[in-house]
Amino acid sequence: MCFYGFCPKNFIACYSPSKRATELAPTIIEEIEKGNQFRSVSYSNPPQDTWTKPGYRAFESRISFANQIMEELADSNIYVIGIYGLPVVGKSTLTKQVARLAKEKLLLDVASIEVKQNADVETIQKQIAEKVGLKLDESMSISGRACSLSAYIKNKKNILVILDDVWELIDLENLGLPFGICKVLLTSRKRDLLSSEFGTQKEFLLEVLTKEETWSLFGNIVADDVKDLDIQEVAIEVAKRRAGLPIWVVTLAKALKGGNIHTWKEALRLQKRCEGKEMQEKAYSGIEWSYDRLEDEEVKSLFRICGMLGGDCFLDDLFKYTKGLGLSLFEGINTMEEARSRFHALVGKMTLVS
Template sequence: MTSTVVEQLIVPIRRSVTRVFNYSRNVKGLKTHLEELSDAKTRVLHSVDEARNRSEDIEDDVGKWLASVNVITEEATRVFGDEDKANKRCFMGLFPNVTTRYKVSTKIESIAEEAVKISVRGKFDRVSYRPSRRGIEDRSHKHYEAFESRGPVLDEILEALKDDDVDLVGVYGMPGVGKTTLVKKVAGQVKAGKIFDVVVLAVVSQTPNLRKIQGEIADGPGLKLDAETDSGRADFLYERLKREPKVLVILDDIWERLELDDVGIPSGSDHRGCKILMTSRDRNVLSRGMVTKKVFWLQVLPENEAWNLFKKMAGDVVKYPDLQLVAVEVAKRCAGLPILIVTVARALKDGDLSEWKDALERLKRFDKDEMDSQVYSALELSYDSLKGEEIRSAFLLCQQYRVVER
């Protein structure tokens, strides 16, 4: 009993005395811990800067750790400011001020212990992550028009993509009929339904740029292509896509056969989980050139859907009795092509009757019996007389129809 009481009295006294006599050692130890913590902070900040240059987001615990380093450093700075008090001596300068030295030494020990804990927590395997990217559909087609006539084609494409025996699926149709819009809608649905883990889209075009196609595919899952050669980039892309269990690669606007191996896209027996969805103006490009197993024809809008879309884009002006008949004829001359319907309707939205009639006359230039005459005449809207950059751009785009269809 007596020994226990003595021990309870002596231990606190010994601890206090030790803190006083170890004051200088504690100060030196804390400074060492702070230097190590500062070096660790610098290394983490370097990693953070590199991650931000890659447009990556910083992990929450990294931000909290950096904040805790700043807090403990500020606390230590304040305590070191009390060193002068701790070094003051009493009894005619013969002895140190024990009370002050004890208080400062106690604070230093506490801060040093916390600094060690913070240092241990600062060993990160990674400081950042790639932010989830907006879906292909969300990026440009959140205002997708759900036409009833497109429903069956959309459903058939989705079913084909779910078929384990089908790896290549194609959609063909006239320029401006809405192929790109449709496949982007497909992309949104398969992602929402978790049918595919990764969905990427690349535009091939009439003059394919292999590096651009590879880059657009790599952007989907956030890959970085460091290889200098096209073949090196293709090898990396190929191996990386093979790691994904379910991948959908959308190749938009194909004009001729594209060698998938040259791009770096695994297909067939190389990767059963990788499906390729393609669009083209020419059915033969898909069925013969790309040997596509499932090919779907996207037709122009039926008259009722075309008129409803035209009214929506043109606004209340088409309700005016003196304009309505002209508006109906103009809508028909847009040949059921969404891109033309939207562009022409918007361009004439604020126009008066004379402008509408002038546009109709220009749309009537071609013989109705001529093949695709409705399309051609729609393209002949006057570049000079129509207002706005939008309609001017559409006119230039639409000139391509005549070249393609001839």
């Protein structure tokens, strides 16, 4: 029991594998130098996406729409498909559902990318490569990356690339996705961009929710509130004016949940004031109303940071950013534990209406 038991008990067991490895090393080096047979000795697993959020409700109209997309993806002659519609109609949520179905039913590896406005080709290439498990050489040119990405995808074959919310033409071949190499699904607000610029073979218009689906979604969120007959009457009127936009329905329903009759009547007044406006303007007015209902400036400040970061930010990252910015919401707090508690308390307040 030398060194109080910390010394290895069997020196031979430790020595033998090391000796064997040392003997094999020159042979391995020689084989590699002969023909460079081994480009890599391991493969990294691409990061796993979460296709649908907890609580996701698949309405009949959306299920039917997703099934149409799946039929086209299963067609061996169809490679480029487009989905278009209003900016808040639910295209991104739908693509998550399609991605899940494509992975489960068609056994496709899916690389889903949110294409931000003015996104550059290099960034998109890097994101696609990361999703499919390819490590790109940082020193390569855009065309060099495109060749590597194209060769890798061609070798893997069963890949679906989703480019969500495209604003302008992106040369797919320059990206590394020449026609026919894999399935590509694009979403945009403009049909002309998809058909004329990207050359989609099929385009689908995603419509708003039906009145029945709108009320189902709205009622599911406000739940017991509508058991009050006075509130129920106003709630039905509010839901009728939702225009079938999921983000508007969810945002306002969360803001109204737990409110009194006066809050509901104020929401109805807002709906009436929006009559005659464009659907997008109506949606933004509903978001603005729920934002104004946030309790204090600290919560609003956190909400604005979330808006700047978009949907790709996790809570841990958001905490680091807000702490690093030295915002007033951490004034008088001296420890990281207290800061985290304060942060999560504010997130809780924010999610009540957002």
